[in-house]
Amino acid sequence: xxxxxxxxxxxxxxxxxxxxxxxxxxxxxxxxxxxxxxxxxxxxxxxxxxxxxxxxxxxxxxxxxxxxxxxxxxxxxxxxxxxxxxxxxxxxxxxxxxxxxxxxxxxxxxxxxxxxxxxxxxxxxxxxxxxxxxxxxxxxxxxxxxxxxxxxxxxxxxxxxxxxxxxxxxxxxxxxx
Numbered sequence: 001x002x003x004x005x006x007x008x009x010x011x012x013x014x015x016x017x018x019x020x021x022x023x024x025x026x027x028x029x030x031x032x033x034x035x036x037x038x039x040x041x042x043x044x045x046x047x048x049x050x051x052x053x054x055x056x057x058x059x060x061x062x063x064x065x066x067x068x069x070x071x072x073x074x075x076x077x078x079x080x081x082x083x084x085x086x087x088x089x090x091x092x093x094x095x096x097x098x099x100x101x102x103x104x105x106x107x108x109x110x111x112x113x114x115x116x117x118x119x120x121x122x123x124x125x126x127x128x129x130x131x132x133x134x135x136x137x138x139x140x141x142x143x144x145x146x147x148x149x150x151x152x153x154x155x156x157x158x159x160x161x162x163x164x165x166x167x168x169x170x171x172x173x174x175x176x177x
Contacts, residue, residue: 010053019088023047034127035148041095046126048091054146057139058129059091065132074132077107081119081126094119096126 020040024030028040028047036055037048050056063085065074073079083093096117105123108116115127125131130149139145 011051012053012056013051016049016088016090019090020049023049044095046093046095047086048093050089053144054148056089057142057144057146057149059085059089060142060144061129061132061135061138062091062093062127064138065128065134068134074128075134076110076131078111078128078131079105079107079122079124080128081117081124093126096124 020038023040023042026042028042031039031041031046033039033051034055036052036058037050040047040049048055048059048062050059062080062083066080066083068074069080071079081093081096083091086092096119098115098117104116108114108123108125110131111125111128112130113127116123116125118124129135135146135149139149
């Protein structure tokens with residue numbers, strides 16, 4: 001598969017425009033936008049709204065990971081911010097305070113963009129969809145495949161040895177097939 005940096009999956013922004021307006025009417029404010037999702041916040045809650053199909057898969061991965069690991073560490077040793085998938089594919093997550101981390105655990109540096117902070121006194125990741133090797137099996141189970149997560153460009157910057165090993169195995173399987 002060749003990665004096109006301009007292709008981020010099917011565009012979903014128009015699909016969620018009414019929901020975004022509803023969020024604003026409920027007092028949520030726009031916070032930021034990443035490559036695949038935009039984030040809104042009200043008090044101690046954030047909503048991650050997918051802009052592209054890769055963002056929808058990211059939401060599904062983060063919700064599944066938190067459901068699986070809850071307050072324990074993931075297979076990569078990460079601690080996750082609590083979240084749940086909404087019926088419409090958006091993700092509701094607790095607000096994580098990014099500042100004030102004086103002593104960060106070793107795993108925090110492996111999170112893309114160091115997107116970690118504190119929640120109830122614990123250091124947690126709040127954007128971790130690209131950090132979990134389980135994502136491969138979940139994508140297969142859901143019959144969805146993120147173009148970016150499975151790209152050689154992600155392989156070049158990924159910090160997870162488990163994810164890198166899996167990407168290499170997939171490349172070999174594609175060459176054989």
